[in-house]
Amino acid sequence: MKKIISSVIVIILVFGIQTSPVFATGQFLQMPIRVQHGPVICALEPQANSKFPTVGKQLLDETNYAVIDWKTKLNEGLGRHPVWNITLVQVPIGQQNGFDYTKCDITIHYLPQPQESSNGFIATGVTIPNFETGKTNIEIYYLDVQSNWVKTEWTENGQGYYQYVDKPYYTGLVATSTQLDSTIRHEMGHSFGLGHYIVPYDMLQNIINGLVDMPSIMIDTVTVLGVKHYDITPLDVAQIKSIYGSGGFDNQVKPTSGYQRVHLLSTDKQSYQPGEKITLDINTSTFGENSFAEILVIDSNNTMIENLGVYKSNSTISFDNMYQKNGNYLAELINPITGDFDFTGFTIGTPSANQETSQNT
Numbered sequence: 001m002k003k004i005i006s007s008v009i010v011i012i013l014v015f016g017i018q019t020s021p022v023f024a025t026g027q028f029l030q031m032p033i034r035v036q037h038g039p040v041i042c043a044l045e046p047q048a049n050s051k052f053p054t055v056g057k058q059l060l061d062e063t064n065y066a067v068i069d070w071k072t073k074l075n076e077g078l079g080r081h082p083v084w085n086i087t088l089v090q091v092p093i094g095q096q097n098g099f100d101y102t103k104c105d106i107t108i109h110y111l112p113q114p115q116e117s118s119n120g121f122i123a124t125g126v127t128i129p130n131f132e133t134g135k136t137n138i139e140i141y142y143l144d145v146q147s148n149w150v151k152t153e154w155t156e157n158g159q160g161y162y163q164y165v166d167k168p169y170y171t172g173l174v175a176t177s178t179q180l181d182s183t184i185r186h187e188m189g190h191s192f193g194l195g196h197y198i199v200p201y202d203m204l205q206n207i208i209n210g211l212v213d214m215p216s217i218m219i220d221t222v223t224v225l226g227v228k229h230y231d232i233t234p235l236d237v238a239q240i241k242s243i244y245g246s247g248g249f250d251n252q253v254k255p256t257s258g259y260q261r262v263h264l265l266s267t268d269k270q271s272y273q274p275g276e277k278i279t280l281d282i283n284t285s286t287f288g289e290n291s292f293a294e295i296l297v298i299d300s301n302n303t304m305i306e307n308l309g310v311y312k313s314n315s316t317i318s319f320d321n322m323y324q325k326n327g328n329y330l331a332e333l334i335n336p337i338t339g340d341f342d343f344t345g346f347t348i349g350t351p352s353a354n355q356e357t358s359q360n361t
């Protein structure tokens with residue numbers, strides 16, 4: 001006899017971590033990212049791709065529309081006195097080497113798929129905060145992602161179980177404009193400080209089946225692949241205003257909750273030889289049984305090298321023989337329930353005096 005655990009495992013991804021907290025109604029997770037003023041978004045024209053010659057222009061155009069959409073919705077009702085400013089700067093390939101990236105609060109890179117395919121990371125896009133610099137890096141992946149529900153079976157105490165797990169994959173084709181447009185709006189939402197919007201299981205099914213519109217653009221993009229209708233909704237706008245107040249990014253109230261640095265993260269050393277074992281310690285003493293946090297490791301180009309989840313019991317993580325490349329790295333922690341975050345730097349090889357902050361990857 002087989003028992004169904006659940007026909008669909010709800011995947012909650014801020015950065016690809018799979019877990020399933022249960023909420024009776026929809027609610028936002030926390031994302032401890034804040035812009036300090038009306039953000040400057042720098043969109044870097046992608047490298048030419050001979051298979052998809054028009055995708056570069058399409059991505060820049062869609063990004064422009066996404067900025068207009070966010071600004072229009074945030075400023076709705078303000079008539080001729082808009083207070084929500086967002087500046088988009090497009091950086092053509094020819095200008096990317098000498099460009100002054102210090103003015104960019106948010107930088108968008110467009111890639112076919114993740115560069116460092118850590119643990120087969122599949123996403124339509126990712127938002128990578130750098131808590132040291134306070135700046136945010138967005139990567140938009142322009143290859144099409146398809147769902148792939150795989151049945152896995154196992155036996156426990158003589159009882160057979162099965163569940164379906166989504167193992168999405170890149171088809172090799174270019175993404176639909178629905179995937180690109182919704183992902184760009186979604187990742188911008190993260191970069192403004194919105195976490196994922198979690199909906200109850202039944203509602204998610206209705207959304208996937210096209211019976212109900214998405215209540216938020218912040219529903220994890222991979223769980224709603226194929227959903228044609230998406231929008232920045234009044235819920236998203238209200239959540240931004242609950243973070244910053246109604247005066248705009250430039251005239252914001254002090255953050256009260258969902259954004260606090262807590263010291264939870266440490267490495268056993270500050271610098272390592274290439275290939276040396278790195279031990280990351282996470283103080284999980286305040287974690288409840290169902291608490292979790294996400295750990296990212298980013299390099300000096302703000303590329304995500306590592307992304308994994310930690311729970312109360314796995315408070316020590318070791319990376320063995322994985323970091324061969326000299327450079328400065330940042331390990332970061334995000335608790336999407338409380339908004340707590342932390343970060344700690346480490347170096348591989350000879351420590352360099354000043355951290356490279358080249359954005360041009």
Ligand SMILES: [Zn+2]
Nearest residue numbers: 013014220221
């Ligand atoms: Zn997301």
